[in-house]
Amino acid sequence: MKVDGKHFRSIWRECDGWSVGAIDQRRLPHEFVVAKLTSCEDAAVAIRDMLVRGAPLIGATAAYGMALAMREDASDAGLARAYETLVVARPTAINLKWALDEMRATLAPIDPVERAEAAYARADEIVEQDVEINLGIAANGFALIEAIVAKKKPGEVVNVLTHCNAGWLATVDWGTATAPIYLAHERGINIHVWVDETRPRNQGASLTAWELGHHGVPHTVIPDNTGGHLMQHGMVDLAIVGTDRVAANGDVCNKIGTYLKALAAHDNNVPFYVALPSPTIDFTVNDGIRDIPIEQRSGAEVTDMTGRTADGRLETVRIVPEGSPVANYAFDVTPARLVTGLITERGVLKPDRAALAAAFPERIAAAK
Ligand SMILES: CSC[C@@H](O)[C@@H](O)C(=O)COP(=O)(O)O
Numbered sequence: 001m002k003v004d005g006k007h008f009r010s011i012w013r014e015c016d017g018w019s020v021g022a023i024d025q026r027r028l029p030h031e032f033v034v035a036k037l038t039s040c041e042d043a044a045v046a047i048r049d050m051l052v053r054g055a056p057l058i059g060a061t062a063a064y065g066m067a068l069a070m071r072e073d074a075s076d077a078g079l080a081r082a083y084e085t086l087v088v089a090r091p092t093a094i095n096l097k098w099a100l101d102e103m104r105a106t107l108a109p110i111d112p113v114e115r116a117e118a119a120y121a122r123a124d125e126i127v128e129q130d131v132e133i134n135l136g137i138a139a140n141g142f143a144l145i146e147a148i149v150a151k152k153k154p155g156e157v158v159n160v161l162t163h164c165n166a167g168w169l170a171t172v173d174w175g176t177a178t179a180p181i182y183l184a185h186e187r188g189i190n191i192h193v194w195v196d197e198t199r200p201r202n203q204g205a206s207l208t209a210w211e212l213g214h215h216g217v218p219h220t221v222i223p224d225n226t227g228g229h230l231m232q233h234g235m236v237d238l239a240i241v242g243t244d245r246v247a248a249n250g251d252v253c254n255k256i257g258t259y260l261k262a263l264a265a266h267d268n269n270v271p272f273y274v275a276l277p278s279p280t281i282d283f284t285v286n287d288g289i290r291d292i293p294i295e296q297r298s299g300a301e302v303t304d305m306t307g308r309t310a311d312g313r314l315e316t317v318r319i320v321p322e323g324s325p326v327a328n329y330a331f332d333v334t335p336a337r338l339v340t341g342l343i344t345e346r347g348v349l350k351p352d353r354a355a356l357a358a359a360f361p362e363r364i365a366a367a368k
Pocket residue numbers: 053054055056093163164165166167170171175176177203241242243244254255330
């Protein structure tokens with residue numbers, strides 16, 4: 001997508017052909033800084049410290065991390081070490097393990113001297129596949145938006161609520177939840193996005209608002225507690241969120257607070273859609289609430305806030321009394337019964353095992 005008129009993806013291979021460039025998302029919206037990853041360890045740290053984040057981008061970064069590792073040591077031991085280093089970088093987004101499994105399946109059977117080149121080629125494919133998938137999500141989600149437009153007066157605004165950042169910054173390009181929004185905007189639909197700020201890291205306020213603003217999509221940042229009020233007053237036509245892992249039973253794990261939005265949507269008859277690429281489905285997990293691991297992050301994300309002062313300095317301030325304990329669960333699980341539909345690259349599916357298995361039989365076979 002465009003940043004100041006220039007096309008950017010969230011991750012790319014640099015001109016030298018081997019190092020990897022990525023937008024440092026910890027610095028947005030204050031500074032646009034590109035980081036250079038030159039080792040497997042760099043990729044692992046980028047994922048762990050959330051220089052890159054968002055399930056599909058975590059997977060893409062891990063794939064390039066594996067390629068960087070193969071330049072250093074392409075032996076069987078090197079391959080195993082790279083896998084183990086990267087797979088533990090963050091626990092919840094299944095795209096990380098999916099990408100690493102794909103890379104290992106390509107690399108393990110071939111001669112170590114061929115592994116570095118093959119790793120870059122497979123990582124490039126994973127990256128391009130992400131963009132293709134998101135274009136499929138865009139088309140399928142767009143049909144839902146069009147159906148809402150058809151019920152409105154000509155030119156009347158369509159209000160979408162989203163949580164966290166499932167935008168192009170969270171993927172390679174286009175995003176998942178934002179893909180139908182960008183397409184609708186490009187096709188001239190009068191679309192407006194309610195952007196949950198998404199405490200504690202504020203991915204909505206910092207990243208989604210930044211993306212939408214650069215793309216000219218009308219939006220309004222709201223405190224996380226506002227969605228229910230807006231829904232009660234008919235100010236939300238549909239909610240679209242992303243996800244870090246969808247269980248075989250259709251339960252959806254996403255950024256903390258998603259569940260509360262789904263409850264509010266259910267109570268107000270607002271359609272609640274989840275946009276996902278197929279690598280986010282985990283057919284090995286049958287019950288999302290019980291079995292998806294929920295990342296717990298540093299309490300500093302809750303106690304401290306960073307922002308830009310009027311004179312341009314970045315400053316971190318504490319907003320919680322010294323000594324008060326805090327909890328920082330990064331994700332929650334929305335039960336399938338609260339999800340209206342799953343927007344995938346192969347259509348809008350019912351959130352249940354039968355629909356997921358029928359649409360993605362090759363994934364269910366691979367999970368056995
Ligand atoms: C297309 S991204 C889907 C999810 O990864 C996204 O909604 C989300 O929760 C991101 O969490 P984050 O902790 O910023 O990695």
